[in-house]
Amino acid sequence: MELEVAFADAARAEPPPGWDDFVDKGAAHPVWRWSVVHAAAGPRRGAAVAALLRDGGEVAGLVYARLTGPGRTLADVGCPGSSSMPGLVLRGGLPGALDPAGGAAGDGPLLAAALAAFEAALRKEHRRVRAVAYRSVYAGELPVVAGRLSLVGRGLPVTMFTNTFEDYERYLAGLSQSRRASQRRQVKLVAREPGLESSFGPLTGPVDLDRFNALADTTSGRHETRRWPRPRRLSHSLRSAMATVPGVLAARYERAGQLVGLGINFDHPSVPLAGPWGALDPHEGGPRGLWFDQHARILRWAIESGRAGVIGGKGLVELKAELGYDIVPQWLVLRRPR
Numbered sequence: 001m002e003l004e005v006a007f008a009d010a011a012r013a014e015p016p017p018g019w020d021d022f023v024d025k026g027a028a029h030p031v032w033r034w035s036v037v038h039a040a041a042g043p044r045r046g047a048a049v050a051a052l053l054r055d056g057g058e059v060a061g062l063v064y065a066r067l068t069g070p071g072r073t074l075a076d077v078g079c080p081g082s083s084s085m086p087g088l089v090l091r092g093g094l095p096g097a098l099d100p101a102g103g104a105a106g107d108g109p110l111l112a113a114a115l116a117a118f119e120a121a122l123r124k125e126h127r128r129v130r131a132v133a134y135r136s137v138y139a140g141e142l143p144v145v146a147g148r149l150s151l152v153g154r155g156l157p158v159t160m161f162t163n164t165f166e167d168y169e170r171y172l173a174g175l176s177q178s179r180r181a182s183q184r185r186q187v188k189l190v191a192r193e194p195g196l197e198s199s200f201g202p203l204t205g206p207v208d209l210d211r212f213n214a215l216a217d218t219t220s221g222r223h224e225t226r227r228w229p230r231p232r233r234l235s236h237s238l239r240s241a242m243a244t245v246p247g248v249l250a251a252r253y254e255r256a257g258q259l260v261g262l263g264i265n266f267d268h269p270s271v272p273l274a275g276p277w278g279a280l281d282p283h284e285g286g287p288r289g290l291w292f293d294q295h296a297r298i299l300r301w302a303i304e305s306g307r308a309g310v311i312g313g314k315g316l317v318e319l320k321a322e323l324g325y326d327i328v329p330q331w332l333v334l335r336r337p338r
Helices: 019-027 034-041 108-125 168-173 177-191 209-223 236-243 290-304 317-322
Strands: 004-008 048-055 058-068 074-077 088-090 131-137 151-154 158-162 196-202 248-255 258-266 273-279 309-313 326-328 331-335
Touching (some): 034 048, 034 236, 088 108, 168 177, 177 196, 177 290, 196 290, 236 258
Antiparallel strands (some): 058 074, 131 331, 196 248, 248 258, 258 273
16 A cells, blocks of 8 residues: 655644544544644644645544654654544544544554655655654554654553443443542532532633633643653644644633633544643632543533544543543653664
8 A cells, every 4th residue: 555645834724624624524633623733743844744645535533743853853743632542543433542443543553654655755854863752652553653762652541432331320330449539529519609600511702811821821831740751831822723623622601701610532433532721729719620521521521422432532531430431551752764
């Protein structure tokens, strides 16, 4: 199998033909829409690589990479809008470890062809590149991506909720007694909060994105305290682009007309993806229990809509495990372009 590679200028706001259509057909999460790619790349031309992989004229995959290192000699391949997802997305599904419905993105021949085509085109387009780093490589794809001349390192695990439940109450029944009682208590606490208005569903109407960015920044600072690997910090332009793409599902909390909590998730025919979250610190007057309530809402929605699961991201792994998420390993692979 041979694939053609068409590079696109990520500094341009106009999406290349076929890019958003590929995403909108459900082949990728909305974090792959061009507006997110454009925001992730920033205004500096040449600092990022975006490419369409074509098979007989049809789009078979997308690639995004940042060019880093001295002289931009490293192509850092990662999803533009999520550190939980690979930076090379193929038709037919998600990495097998993230798709209980049985995605086909781990198809060895297609993945091998995609790697070969992208790296060959990368060598011609960016001659300074000496190495390629593939982030978020999962177990099913690791043997294809990692060759004998590769360096492989384990990254932070990703949480994955697998939906095997007839309804939300059956899900709660599967939790430990203490966690089940706590989760019910937290949801009731939010429902009884005086003056709090809450909703879950497609993000419609005006959203105070400046307020959301401020809440998300402080929330990340409170919870992501590790020194290494350094937590990914989203720019305000990138987070705003992510919040406004089609396919966003939001848990939204307002009090007296002011945003006090917002969690955005990205819909997908099989497995939605959790995105940025921000909430006013209870020590500063924010309502308690919002984080637990928004997880209850996305899991209830996924179960009732028949989704195969929810990709929960990398944060608060132990706490999410108590809520029924599995912990899924993933790796970073560094290799020379072939």
